[in-house]
Amino acid sequence: MGYTALALALVGFLTGVLFRLRYLLVVLALLLVLSLAFSVSREFSFLETALTIMAAQTITQASYFLGLVARTFFMANTARHIL
Numbered sequence: 001m002g003y004t005a006l007a008l009a010l011v012g013f014l015t016g017v018l019f020r021l022r023y024l025l026v027v028l029a030l031l032l033v034l035s036l037a038f039s040v041s042r043e044f045s046f047l048e049t050a051l052t053i054m055a056a057q058t059i060t061q062a063s064y065f066l067g068l069v070a071r072t073f074f075m076a077n078t079a080r081h082i083l
Helices: 002-018 022-039 046-082
Strands: none
Touching: 002 022, 002 046, 022 046
């Protein structure tokens, strides 16, 4: 599960660095379907399914925010060096 969390964080971070909000929504919708399919295949209870979906969404959204911060930081530094 640790590698899965790392992969979700990497996807969120790269989405934040490279794309806008519209792509995050597509990624989150796809992640919802994949999390639901994973939970059903493992025969999780309703609570376990809800927690799985929330954990995956939270990791991805938090790393997306960090990607936005990184993009803003690098764009500001690039603009400062150009001037």
